[in-house]
Amino acid sequence: MMSTSPSTTSSSTSHYPSAHVAQAIETHTLAVIVDNEPGVLARVIGLFSGRGYNIESLTVSETEHQKHLSRITVVTRGTPMVIEQIKNQLDRMVPVHRVVDMTVTGRSIERELAMVKVRGKGDHRVEALRLADAFRARVIDATVESFVFEITGAAEKIDQFVALMLPLGLVEVSRTGIVAIARGPEGM
Amino acid sequence: MTKEMTGAEMIIQALIDQGVEHIFGYPGGAVLPIYDALFHQEKVRHVLVRHEQGAVHAAEGYARSTGKVGCVLVTSGPGATNAVTGLADALMDSIPIVCITGQVPTHLIGNDAFQECDTVGITRPCTKYNYLVKNIADLPRVLHEAFHVASSGRPGPVVIDVPKDIQFATGTYTRPKTFAHRGYVPKVKGDPERIQQAVAMMRNAKRPVFYTGGGVINSGRRASELLRELVRVTGFPITSTLMGLGAYPASGPQWLGMLGMHGTYEANFAMHECDLMICIGARFDDRITGRLDAFSPGSRKIHVDIDPSSINKNVKVDVPILGDCTLVLEEMLRLWTAQPGESDKPAHKAWWKKIEHWRARKCLAYKPSNEVIKPQYAIQRLYELTKDRDTYITTEVGQHQMWAAQFYGFEEPHRWMTSGGLGTMGYGIPAAVGVQLAHPGSLVIDIAGEASVLMTMQELSTAVQYRLPIKIFILNNHYMGMVRQWQELLHGGRYSQSYSEALPDFVKLAEAYHGVGMRCEKPADLDAAIKEMIAVDKPVIFDCVVDPAENCFPMIPSGRAHNEMLLGDAAENLDEAITEEGKMLV
Numbered sequence: 001m002m003s004t005s006p007s008t009t010s011s012s013t014s015h016y017p018s019a020h021v022a023q024a025i026e027t028h029t030l031a032v033i034v035d036n037e038p039g040v041l042a043r044v045i046g047l048f049s050g051r052g053y054n055i056e057s058l059t060v061s062e063t064e065h066q067k068h069l070s071r072i073t074v075v076t077r078g079t080p081m082v083i084e085q086i087k088n089q090l091d092r093m094v095p096v097h098r099v100v101d102m103t104v105t106g107r108s109i110e111r112e113l114a115m116v117k118v119r120g121k122g123d124h125r126v127e128a129l130r131l132a133d134a135f136r137a138r139v140i141d142a143t144v145e146s147f148v149f150e151i152t153g154a155a156e157k158i159d160q161f162v163a164l165m166l167p168l169g170l171v172e173v174s175r176t177g178i179v180a181i182a183r184g185p186e187g188m
Numbered sequence: 189m190t191k192e193m194t195g196a197e198m199i200i201q202a203l204i205d206q207g208v209e210h211i212f213g214y215p216g217g218a219v220l221p222i223y224d225a226l227f228h229q230e231k232v233r234h235v236l237v238r239h240e241q242g243a244v245h246a247a248e249g250y251a252r253s254t255g256k257v258g259c260v261l262v263t264s265g266p267g268a269t270n271a272v273t274g275l276a277d278a279l280m281d282s283i284p285i286v287c288i289t290g291q292v293p294t295h296l297i298g299n300d301a302f303q304e305c306d307t308v309g310i311t312r313p314c315t316k317y318n319y320l321v322k323n324i325a326d327l328p329r330v331l332h333e334a335f336h337v338a339s340s341g342r343p344g345p346v347v348i349d350v351p352k353d354i355q356f357a358t359g360t361y362t363r364p365k366t367f368a369h370r371g372y373v374p375k376v377k378g379d380p381e382r383i384q385q386a387v388a389m390m391r392n393a394k395r396p397v398f399y400t401g402g403g404v405i406n407s408g409r410r411a412s413e414l415l416r417e418l419v420r421v422t423g424f425p426i427t428s429t430l431m432g433l434g435a436y437p438a439s440g441p442q443w444l445g446m447l448g449m450h451g452t453y454e455a456n457f458a459m460h461e462c463d464l465m466i467c468i469g470a471r472f473d474d475r476i477t478g479r480l481d482a483f484s485p486g487s488r489k490i491h492v493d494i495d496p497s498s499i500n501k502n503v504k505v506d507v508p509i510l511g512d513c514t515l516v517l518e519e520m521l522r523l524w525t526a527q528p529g530e531s532d533k534p535a536h537k538a539w540w541k542k543i544e545h546w547r548a549r550k551c552l553a554y555k556p557s558n559e560v561i562k563p564q565y566a567i568q569r570l571y572e573l574t575k576d577r578d579t580y581i582t583t584e585v586g587q588h589q590m591w592a593a594q595f596y597g598f599e600e601p602h603r604w605m606t607s608g609g610l611g612t613m614g615y616g617i618p619a620a621v622g623v624q625l626a627h628p629g630s631l632v633i634d635i636a637g638e639a640s641v642l643m644t645m646q647e648l649s650t651a652v653q654y655r656l657p658i659k660i661f662i663l664n665n666h667y668m669g670m671v672r673q674w675q676e677l678l679h680g681g682r683y684s685q686s687y688s689e690a691l692p693d694f695v696k697l698a699e700a701y702h703g704v705g706m707r708c709e710k711p712a713d714l715d716a717a718i719k720e721m722i723a724v725d726k727p728v729i730f731d732c733v734v735d736p737a738e739n740c741f742p743m744i745p746s747g748r749a750h751n752e753m754l755l756g757d758a759a760e761n762l763d764e765a766i767t768e769e770g771k772m773l774v
Contacts, residue, residue: 035369038320039308050313081500088497094317094337097371 023079027056028103029110029180030087031188035095036062036070043093044072053078053086057112057155057177069097073179100188107183113176114158119146120169128168135161146171190362195327196221196355199288202331204231205363208259210250210625211235212243216263217303218290221355235625235654238646240267242618244274244345245644248283249622252605253580255408257339258622260287265303268349269310273612275345276314280609281431282406284343286334287315293353294322307349316344322351324359332364341374342495343406374494378511378519386466386490386507387523393464394535395542396424399447402431402608403469403493405601407513411435412601414517415468421524423536425543427455429470430593431608438597444543445552448476449744450590453551453753454543456742460750461542465489469513472502473609482749492516551742552594553758561711563588563663563734567595567635570661573718578630579603582619584640585611587669587740592635594740614643617660621647624656631659631722638664638731639688648701651727659721660729662694665736673739677754698729707731 034040041060048055056075063071076086083101091099102108116137118128125147132139132149135157141148151161155178162173182188193201199222203211212235215223226234237243240262247258258278262271268289278285292301308320317337319330327350334346390396398419404411412435419426419442426436427447436443445452447459459465465487470476472491477483480502489505491498492513499508509516554564567588581596582605583589589606598604605623607615616634624632634641641662651658663669671686695705704726708717714732721730741756 033371035371038322039312042309043312046312081504085497085501088499092341092495092497094369094372 023081025077025079026083026103027075027077028083028101029073029075029108029178030090031100031102031180032072032074032090033097033188034070034072035097036068037095040070040095041072043095044074044090047089047093048074048076048086051085051089053082059177059179073177075178098188100182102180102182105182108180109183110154110178110180111152112155112158112178113150113152114162115140115174116149116151116162116165117146117171117173118149118165118169119171121145124168128165131161131164131168137161190360192358193361194221194225194355195324195350195357195359196225198327198359198361199331199350199355200225200229200232201361202328202363203259204229206257206332206335208232208257211259211261212237212246212250212622213261214240214243214263214267216267216290218264218292218352219261219267219288219355221352222261222288222290222350234261235621235650237618237621237650239644240270241273241614242621242644242647242650244271244278244285244287245612245615245618246622246625246647246650247285247287248274248278248281248615249582249605249619250626251283251285251622252405252619253602253623254626255602257284257286257335260285262287263290263303264292264307265305267303268307269305272310272314273610275311275347277607277610277612277615278345279314279316281607282343282402283345284338285345286338287345287347289347289349290355291320291349291351294351295353297351307347311347314345315347316342318347318349320349320351321354324354324357327354327359328361329364329368333367333369336367337372341372341376342403342498375496375510376494376512376515378492378509378516380519382507382509383516383519384523386509387520387527389464389488389490389507390422390424390466390520390524391527391529391531393424394532395462395539396422396464396466397444397458397462398424398426398466398468399428399459399470400426400432400435400468401429401470404432404435404513405469407469409601411469411514411517414514414521416440418517418521418524421521423531424466425458425540427451427458429473429476429608430606432470433593433604434598434601437599439599446593448473449478450594450740450742452594453549453742453755453759454546456744456750456753457546458543459484462487467491467493467505468517469493471495471498474502477502478744478752479747479749484750549755549760551753551755551759553760554738554756555758557735558711560735561708561714561732563591563665563738564595565711566661566663566714566732566734567591569714570633570635570718571596573715574631574633574722575599577722578627580605580620580623580627580630580632582606582616582623582632582634584616584634584636584643585613586637586640586671587665587673587738588635588637588640588663590670590740591663596635613640617641617644617651617658618647620658620660621651621654621656624651624658625654632656633659633661636660636662637669638662638666638691638694639668642692645697648698648703648727648729652702656727657725658727660727661721662729662731663734664691664694664731665734665738666691667736669738670740676739677743677745694729694731698727701727703727703729705729705731707733709733
């Protein structure tokens with residue numbers, strides 16, 4: 001679990017315990033329901049930066065207007081102990097209502113939306129359109145030398161699509177970050 | 189009650205409704221309406237400090253010694269930034285504080301106005317929660333909510349930033365019945381099954397130890413009473429963190445002394461070799477655990493804490509119990525006494541024998557002197573001459589703080605005010621001001637170092653103004669002692685910037701503040717001098733000149749485990765097998 005080699009720690013001139021090492025790093029998607037009030041996002045982000053946790057992706061929007069509740073979906077990486085800490089640290093914040101680990105609960109669906117701008121002529125343009133069709137991406141803007149595609153799906157699918165567009169004249173990508181919801185009839 | 193009033197009046201009314209009698213503060217442009225409202229009433233007494241950091245520390249001392257919420261009022265910009273150290277200190281040590289800060293008018297926020305700063309931004313990571321009130325309709329709710337957040341669950345500081353136009357604005361004041369943040373419901377009652385499991389483990393333990401902390405103090409007097417009873421009926425040894433001193437009496441037969449970096453040999457060895465650790469209201473801080481991978485390797489661990497994020501943060505525990513110490517201890521005690529069952533008496537006897545062996549090393553022993561006052565001796569004498577009085581102790585941070593923790597015997601909770609988590613030099617004088625204000629007839633002593641004390645010395649002026657006869661007992665070794673000690677042990681004796689050069693004459697300094705100054709340099713004069721200090725009904729600076737070379741032992745050195753302590757030369761060496769070189773590392 002922790003460092004087991006005494007030589008690495010006993011020679012240190014700091015009293016602080018050595019860093020956790022050699023625990024498997026996991027990626028977790030957390031859904032956090034918060035009161036939609038000023039500064040709540042800064043609070044959550046400040047927790048991550050202040051305590052040195054990772055944010056891979058973060059999305060936030062009000063989901064229940066009457067109750068002023070927002071849903072933050074954050075994808076984070078860490079050892080199981082750190083992931084547990086993150087959940088507990090989030091959960092004890094005053095404006096946080098619930099924290100659900102979508103990765104632990106299993107059966108959840110994750111989606112991301114991206115808009116992809118591709119510039120090209122001739123064969124490249126035809127090929128881009130053909131691939132977009134295969135990925136079920138929609139054309140939401142077009143000029144004689146460009147397209148903007150809208151694509152929705154798992155993050156890996158978008159990665160793949162973007163990689164394919166690269167040689168065909170990829171100009172820029174805008175992604176929303178991951179949102180997640182549990183399967184089945186139950187709400188969180 | 190429902191009434192039309194200004195924002196400033198609402199603030200004072202809410203303080204009155206919350207039962208606040210004292211508020212520590214410093215006026216300025218952005219809080220003038222509140223100071224005007226203060227002027228028109230007599231229920232809330234304002235204590236004018238000399239620096240906003242002092243206001244927060246004073247409120248901390250007030251809160252820790254009474255169990256009430258400490259209140260602070262400061263202005264915008266520098267008033268708020270000066271308060272930040274105190275807020276961070278209160279957050280680390282879980283002290284309930286409500287700090288009201290003035291802010292520039294709402295229409296000027298973000299304009300780099302005079303004395304403007306992003307107070308909620310700056311204080312967000314060093315408060316439990318904070319508010320910027322931009323609408324007068326929110327103010328009554330926010331004021332009362334702040335007290336609830338500060339004092340419930342794991343206590344902590346809350347900041348309310350109130351722009352000046354909101355202080356002038358008129359609105360309807362009511363005391364809200366409900367709490368708007370429905371997500372904030374601290375869990376106070378421990379899971380009964382887990383408690384049952386914990387008690388079963390306690391029943392079967394062969395080498396158990398209680399490891400308790402500030403959570404027991406924060407939980408209230410009842411928690412200490414329950415802890416004492418549980419320790420008595422189980423017969424287990426008990427040790428405590430710096431923050432937990434006094435929950436179990438230092439004179440108790442099962443007391444092992446403080447644990448951790450400067451804890452006793454017996455406490456740390458008991459932690460290292462126990463088979464069951466019962467942690468109550470402590471958080472496995474790095475000053476406690478030492479090297480994590482060698483921390484109490486053979487034990488199963490029970491952890492009672494009100495803060496879920498404290499559990500399994502540093503050390504993985506076997507039975508986590510989320511709840512308030514009082515309620516959990518009550519249930520533990522009930523189950524222990526209700527369920528018939530025999531503890532392993534022979535195993536406990538052998539365990540205590542082992543502990544007595546560790547005790548016999550007399551790890552706190554030091555070489556006495558007739559020539560120079562040893563700092564340990566000074567604390568011992570101070571203890572002997574004040575123990576029968578109604579005494580409260582505050583400290584600064586450093587060697588003197590550790591010696592106070594080691595040599596001053598605390599018999600009751602709420603008597604010991606120290607900056608544990610943040611380690612704030614300069615905490616002691618303002619904290620003593622707060623304590624003395626809350627306990628006018630009591631003896632309040634700040635055990636200090638000559639370096640720390642200069643960081644907030646100006647608060648002596650506050651003590652004089654309010655006739656608070658605090659005693660500042662300086663162990664003057666002419667060094668930032670703990671820095672010097674680390675430099676001696678870890679940096680080849682290169683005393684970089686740790687010598688206290690150009691010290692003031694503390695006697696004259698006290699007199700300049702209209703207090704009383706005393707100096708003592710000889711062990712033979714010490715008792716009489718301390719008695720004289722106690723007798724003075726005025727603030728006193730007692731300049732106790734001590735051995736400059738004394739180090740604070742025992743000490744768990746860099747990155748070592750509990751069983752790798754450094755002991756002072758005077759400790760008993762019981763194992764002949766240990767070489768001179770090895771002695772240092774035992």
